[in-house]
Amino acid sequence: MPEPGTTAVVIALPDAAPLLDAACRIDPALVRRGVPAHVSLLYPFVPAHALTGEDEEGVRSLAASFPAADLLLEEVVTASGFVAVSVPGLQPIADAFHAQWPGVRPYGGRFGARPAAHVTVALGADDPTAATRVRAAVGSLLPLRTRAAAVQLVVLTEEGWRPRFTAPLGDPDER
DSSP, X not given: OOOTTOEEEEEEOGGGHHHHHHHXXXXXXXXOTTOOSEEEEESSOSOGGGOOHHHHHHHXXXXXXXXXXXXXXXXXXXXXXXXXXXXXXXXXXXXXXXXHSTTSOGGGGTXXXXXXXXXXXXXXXXXXXXXXXXXXXXXXXXXXXEEEOEEEEEEEETTEEEEEXXXXXXOGGGO
């Protein structure tokens, strides 16, 4: 479990909320309360107490260098206890954030050096029946269209994850 002060750089995808709702109807314990549908670009990021203005400006600047993106979510992926929906359209952004902060290992290195961009739908689905039911419920909602419009730096507090700031993705017409 992450500790208060843990940070992450994410792209919220509110249109993907029905995917989490479907998993929650099967087993509420599989869905992290208070965490909206999102793609993690860097988790964990720099601890809140160590964040610098340079880190924050780097997040804002890098976000602005990518256009907002219309996305089509089509594929459910599973691993032991984990159900997600892949978001390949955000992989270039995730890769750029990894390259900007090479000392930050995504997910602490648990999923390799270049984890696939994804929306986590269910965690702890160790019961194969629950995982199969979640996969089927989520799959019935796909394809799903959504839009990535901004990057958020979020901080875990005693009350849950809270945005520290939101940085819009850039407008290609402004470049």
